[in-house]
Amino acid sequence: MAGSSFGNIFKITTWGESHGKALGVTVDGCPAGLEIDEAFIQSFLDRRKPGQSSFTTQRSESDSVKILSGVFEGKTTGCPITMMVENTSQISKDYSNIADKYRPGHADYTYDMKYGFRDYRGGGRSSGRETIGRVAAGAVAIKLLKEFGLDICAYVTQIGDIKIDRNKFDRDEISRNPLCMPDKDACQKASEYLRGLMEEKDSSGALVECIARNVPVGIGDPVFDKLDARLAYAIMSIGAVKGVEIGDGFDVVTSKGSQNNDQFISGISKKTNHSGGILGGISDGSDIILRAAFKPTPSIYKKQETVNDKGQEMEIEIKGRHDPIIAPRAVVVVESMVAITILDLILQGLGSRVDNLKELL
């Protein structure tokens, strides 16, 4: 198991490398009868596509998706849906000068140790392009969840020290600005910060938040398949994520029980949402809230110290095409993984009560 599958019922398997022929995904277990087409999937892929702004790599991939199976006359058939994006702009020679060097912050060294050699053309399998498959699958999950009223929205809340002002939160702004920040002013400041870093041939980390609304109560399983555990798994599996938190997250460390407990009020709902919408691993009907910390792009133009595959120390200068920040293009990846996780647990839990089953059979 090289670990390329995620999910138990709504199960996705991604495949492909940054400089291979194509990348894609197979979605197995999608319910039959969902209307879906390539244009809808494409609209999600376009959000992570390179070349959209001065803050993203200028690699000019159209990332056009083809649905190869599982959809018939505009509807899912219940059979595996395979979606493929062909690589068209693999300039492998960009990477030839670093074929035997280990780029700091990258998986070059660990792949070499694990597999005995590596695909030195860009990140290979560990490239951010792997998320193409996640986003295509996520689009399907999101389409299905929307039919049940669920709404999933991610955005960047912090870049370096620049945080959004919660009072200026404007959802429409997220898709309007290149940094996917829901606060125009913060976006402007962050843009200046990033331009400065680009001049220094450097890159920045960022914080992404995601909210899932209208998640029914009862999603998630008590022990290892807790909704929060599965979300942490899903989000931490995105390259570059170094931390995940739910609800109040790391702030609970300094909190007290009397503050952190959300009181129930008649309805039944909760007065506050410190729990981030999850109690005992099961959705409690409030908004699901999570945050993910993205590390700065490891590929920087600055000269760095490293070793080659013989262990000899040397300098490395990474050419090619890199983003000064990962998070904005990853926002749709976070939404996708959250949707896939929630949908999978919804399907996994359909038979949790005998009385429900009686209605079904």
Place this chain on the structure above:
Amino acid sequence: MAGSSFGNIFKITTWGESHGKALGVTVDGCPAGLEIDEAFIQSFLDRRKPGQSSFTTQRSESDSVKILSGVFEGKTTGCPITMMVENTSQISKDYSNIADKYRPGHADYTYDMKYGFRDYRGGGRSSGRETIGRVAAGAVAIKLLKEFGLDICAYVTQIGDIKIDRNKFDRDEISRNPLCMPDKDACQKASEYLRGLMEEKDSSGALVECIARNVPVGIGDPVFDKLDARLAYAIMSIGAVKGVEIGDGFDVVTSKGSQNNDQFISGISKKTNHSGGILGGISDGSDIILRAAFKPTPSIYKKQETVNDKGQEMEIEIKGRHDPIIAPRAVVVVESMVAITILDLILQGLGSRVDNLKELL
């Protein structure tokens, strides 16, 4: 799938409720020939046992473990190892007055919604006692990892605002003090803080850190089964954990690529360890470092507002026996889950190279 299993090759299945007859675990896929006995398992269970200090519930369970299968003449046989702890001190009547009320911060409401009714005796399946199974299984994993030189150690680094001083770090202190803090002075301050909270009938959150040393390079799989993703999954599945981070964790948000990238030096090793020992989801030979945020114990003696299962608002006073802090008893749970995760991925990756296979077959 009620999600009671974890792991692909070294697979554990926990079972049992806080007030049922017994709790336990089945470990499937443990290699044959490992020396193990009940005394060794017991020494791990004793670390999470209640009644050890003034900061833990006075429920007097001996938590004595029995190995029911999978061990013959002192060695594992390769067959499933089932370990059981019988409940002996279930004072169910403590809970009778809250049978129809939803305790804030607890899973009462979500279980009721998911399953149509709930085991109202204590936390049932969502009780911290569920971790007995994890710790018994973790003891087996740790025993095996030790044979290969791995060392896994967790401890509390922060309670409320009180943090350990890294300069005073004393590993021996961890097992010496009731709060599992590797800094005696911090422990003393935290003890005072906790005593104050207990007087206020309140509870505190805390931060737990875990370090795994001597993990071979090459553990973890590239995409969904990244070592960090599986660790996040494992740790977030522990009740009360609201956040997980690896290496620099959430600090990467304000970091730059040039700072965050660890330079390789001849050896091959890394000058720094911002990555927390994982690159591209695969162990890089440095220490694996992770931190988990534990929320304050939701069961507090303070009167709280809530609703009953008919949605009527009312007050609730939780009696029974509760810890004012969860983290110290959870330290061994964190070690266990980290060990299980690493061991599972080691076993999962044994066949990653054809040349290794040639030696094996």
Place this chain on the structure above:
Amino acid sequence: MAGSSFGNIFKITTWGESHGKALGVTVDGCPAGLEIDEAFIQSFLDRRKPGQSSFTTQRSESDSVKILSGVFEGKTTGCPITMMVENTSQISKDYSNIADKYRPGHADYTYDMKYGFRDYRGGGRSSGRETIGRVAAGAVAIKLLKEFGLDICAYVTQIGDIKIDRNKFDRDEISRNPLCMPDKDACQKASEYLRGLMEEKDSSGALVECIARNVPVGIGDPVFDKLDARLAYAIMSIGAVKGVEIGDGFDVVTSKGSQNNDQFISGISKKTNHSGGILGGISDGSDIILRAAFKPTPSIYKKQETVNDKGQEMEIEIKGRHDPIIAPRAVVVVESMVAITILDLILQGLGSRVDNLKELL
């Protein structure tokens, strides 16, 4: 993964050895709200219990089951159900003289090769007593399926050359005679045949048939999780089974398309049932019919040639307590595995259609 789990949603994990402390099973994913108690489970275990007739081993185990978790106030809670049977009659010394010899037809040699040593007390994990866990889990599955009108019935149709006469088929007879044959006369002849074999210190193979009635149309998934594929997996995993067939089974080899195709008639049903109730891996509404070939008990009193663990040839005389035939006690194991497989696929397929989901959420 030592492969002790079966099922994806209704997932069972069995554990225990013939001469260890106990054997049992954990059932994870059982829907909440099913009425179940130890007496019901026991009634199934009693059907496979030793010592019931002159054709079963005289090992006097009561095989009393305890439910350790997952049931509260007489109903399943949705949490894992662990059921345990303690071994009380392990006469290990019976086996001491064969500790280093490989019994022909047994797993002694293969276990030794795989694990480096073996539990030489009886079959260890490969003993027929492992099926205790399957039957306890099967009882739960059968109880649930009965709520939806499903009826599963297995019986012995052939022992040696003696076959039942289909015209004399009497379902009540199955539980009345020690050989579980639905034809009294055939049972009598088979009894004589077996008595003869016992005098010769030999044993017999047999054929078991199982019919599942009222299985809804639409159970099973198209490719690898075909209902028939999962049933073959389930049945062949029972020790001693060497063949499985569905519907006309091996007779299709000599059949023609025009004979083997079942014509649909208005209803919608099928005129015939050559398919054994499964088309394209999915239940078609007719009776599910399968047959399993059980090999003769490998433990026979006759002197046999074999080798010891040093490869030296020698004679072996197996003492202990053995059945001259396996199949009659396995009938309830077959029913159990069929029930578990069907229930698991029912639960796995609940979300196969978007329109069904809309009713559920």
Place this chain on the structure above:
Amino acid sequence: MAGSSFGNIFKITTWGESHGKALGVTVDGCPAGLEIDEAFIQSFLDRRKPGQSSFTTQRSESDSVKILSGVFEGKTTGCPITMMVENTSQISKDYSNIADKYRPGHADYTYDMKYGFRDYRGGGRSSGRETIGRVAAGAVAIKLLKEFGLDICAYVTQIGDIKIDRNKFDRDEISRNPLCMPDKDACQKASEYLRGLMEEKDSSGALVECIARNVPVGIGDPVFDKLDARLAYAIMSIGAVKGVEIGDGFDVVTSKGSQNNDQFISGISKKTNHSGGILGGISDGSDIILRAAFKPTPSIYKKQETVNDKGQEMEIEIKGRHDPIIAPRAVVVVESMVAITILDLILQGLGSRVDNLKELL
């Protein structure tokens, strides 16, 4: 989970329909460093390709395979290998007259019931073309197993009443004749039989045998993941298979323990091989032998009675392009599934002994 994946470590996921854009497979978990190219894969696909003889459909598909990922500079990289075959000859109109009719012996009715509608163009997902993915994956598995000396060979032993003569067994003949029979004379008789059936617009069933040689002792796990159980699962998941048996198979019913037990002789090997190379679910070093019963092609030109999707009775005449027999083209599918199963269990069991692990880590 629509059940399109098979295997735990060497995990394949097939996708595609008979009349969609493409079919294919993703192989996850293949060890890195295996030399493989499209030509090798193609040589396996050519064995199941249509249009090779008068006994196979004249649909003229070239079934040209493309490797889209997971292979770099001629070697597997450890990352998922996706292989695709584009459909080029989908004459959908052939099927338009039967779009609302349920073909006897086909999955039309069951798909319609399960998913609410069906892809009426040919078999859709239940078409034999689905096995393209299995064969491409099987080629990879067989290539790897060959490196360790394993040899897997399947062939047709019976068509209708015509059986091969074991004394005339000629392995070279298998690839030489269109019916994949290892006996030239039997092939000739069977050819005449099939020509007769074709004139009658009918089809025939057949028996396929598969032998795996040089399988190391110790492959397979004791309980549910027995090698024989996984093989039965794998083989029964091939459309049209109605029965599977291992070693003596159904003949054990009339056998006695003294006959059926294989005596061990110094070596250590077995004097006979009634067990078919598997004891207690674990390979015993002898040849693995299994047989599968293939039903007659359900698509026959003969007029048949059936119903439409409104339940109205009517006649159906199936046009299109059909084979009068399934088995010869399925021979390579059987080899593929056997190879995938064995390889998966080899990889799954690498960590079965602590002492082996010590050598590895």
